[in-house]
Amino acid sequence: MELEVRHLRALCAIADTGSVHKAARLLGVSQPSLTTQLRRIEHALGAELFARERTGCRPTPLGHAVLSRARPLVAQMALLVTETRAAAARADGARLRVGSTASRALAGWLRRLRDRLPGTDITLHMDVSAGALLRALAAGQLDVAFVHEVEGCPLRVPDGLERRVLVEREPQFISMARDHPAAAAPVVDLADLAGDRWMVDPTVDGEWDGLRRVLGAAGIDPPVLHGDYHTAASLIVAGEVVAPCQPTSGPRDDMAIRPLRGDPLAVRLLLYSRPGTDTDAGHAEPAYADLVAAYREAALRTSAYRQWLLRHGSPLARAA
Template sequence: MRHLRALCAIADHGSVHKAARQLGVTQPSLTTQLGRIERALGGRLFTRERTGSRPTPFGLSVLSRARPIVAEMSALISEARDALGVGGGSRLRIGSTGNRAVPGWLRRLHARLPETDTTIRIDVSPSALLQMVADRQLDVAFVHEVAGCPLQVPEGLEQRVLMEREPQFVALPATHPAARKEEVSLTDLAEDRWMVDPNVDGEWAGLRRVFTAAGLRLQVAHGDYLAGADLVAAGEVVAPAQPTSRARPGLVIRPLAGDPLTVRLVMATRLPLPDAPEGGTDFGAVFADLQDAYREVAWGSPSYRQWLAHHDSPLLHVPAA
């Protein structure tokens, strides 16, 4: 089963590196494991290309048999745990890409569902989280989809849209000439190197798309955004930033003129979507908690609150009690 999960992860992510990250193993160990599987089966399962790993015809045949087995085993484990009451009560397994609304979301869920064992898994890959929902490893996922780079959503998932179009701002050094502006343009940053995490689905492609459309050359530095914040503050790079992001010493957050970079924020769960079934989870309330948490952090960002007001966003209106 471990081998089958590894094969599905490589195929889903299109990369041994990304699959290893999702599986919680090192890339060399996963490469070694793949080699053992291929020798045992007697054929190559993936072609190694510059852009990643692609299943061979033989690999597609193996994957067509492996996926149902993995899904059934995941469902069996989940149902067995539920039947045995593992954890001492009901469970709610949440996944999310990094977002400042997550802590407030969890706080609301813990307050409303004190007897529920609510867990969180953070992953930079929206695709990995959606697949985990489809495989019953998660109950719900809060993810983003980069505009122009649609995610491949597994069958059997229901999506609720939190924000159809969230603008992406930019983090830049406080010493940058454009930092004095209330709003910056891509041309203001055309000579800068942009920090991009290659493991975030659609991030690099989306940024490259808008730079190409603007007739500008994109200069990229690959890395993760946690380390990237220090590089921004040091004046080495600029980086896309969520509009709810906070400034820090040496780093400022500014809107991008014309909103060239946007994402779609959605919450996904499996079908059928049960709103308050007997003895089950009220996913409508789970989504409402997410909306409230997102509204809270949006209101806490003056520049984003101004953007929302300019676009007459529903987030500015408090729902009736």
């Protein structure tokens, strides 16, 4: 077996994320296929490159040596691809490459961008990992990135990126079955959910650590399932779990979404760009203005969040 750039990229992804599961999500492949690929690489080299531990994967001494040679090669190949694509984009016409974590504001933002920039090729790249989007932005693979940062779990931001704050502190609500006893109240106490099973997606940067910190501070230790939020929705409706959710979520006939008393869970919403580029000079500020308008539209469309904004005297509510 001869090592190729894709093999080196896989090794770097495993080292960067500390997990084969997270690396597979980052690379857009299945975990079993990446595990098999890693075994083949190690077999070809004749030694283990990562120590498998309960908390993830850690490079062995040989792994560190291989990674020190692999990273420059991967970076150079990424730069070659980026520069080639940039040259093609300049030849073919204007384009804007948007990256984003999940948000109810996304559809309205894209609609506004297309209205503002007719003739521009606007593409969208979604990822659960804010860190992966920021790395792609720094590598020149994206022009702007809309991400969220879990409170108490700061993102690792590559050097050279410019940040614009959309919302300094967005509260995270709780989603539960419509017939959950706590759903009878307009605001829910964490203590009312101490006996429930919670669900969280650990591949979302900071999500599990942030929830664990908040639950610990409240003095409760409920069982927690790890899984994606698409799966969580069906389990929530069935009354099997409760889960954090964006305040712009809902409404749904089969699910109750309520704010938590004291708003212990929160995120910061941020837009990043690369200063000094043609895209940043021409599009970053208008893109931010369109994102603000789209987020306001999504926020005021949801009754529970609109009431929360009014109670807290948010500028978003005053703008309405």
